[in-house]
Amino acid sequence: MYIAYLPQPHKYSIYMPYSVAKVIQNLYIIHIVLLKYFIMFKKFVNIIWTYSPQDYWVGLWSKTSIDEKAVETLKEIKKRYKLTAAELADVGKAIKQVGNQLGDIDDALKGKARKGRKKNG
Secondary structure, X not given: OOOOOOOOOOOOOOOOOHHHHXXXXXXXXXXXXXXXXXXXXXXXXXXXXXXXXXXXXXXXXXXXXXXXXXXXXXXXXXXXHHHHHHHHHHHHHHHHHHHHHHHHHXXXXXXXXXXXXXXXX
């Protein structure tokens, strides 16, 4: 005798109670899920097996693009600092020379000749 809310089985099919059909359906779903996880596990094992420790090390410690940009910016700042410091040293020397030559202006106004270089020998 069949339960009224279940569909009638095909004439060649074997009749199963509703609970057994549900169990088989659940087992099928569990099988599909386990198969999916097994495939994922196989991929994971393949990755671990085929990559060398050096690949993992490089991947772990590799720099990101932000880190690389920060390093480049720091190098540029250091380079500009050195150039600016050298230029300021040149300006300081030039100001010192101007200060030394300011004393010669009053001599020139008095009509004295320029001192120039001393002759060797």
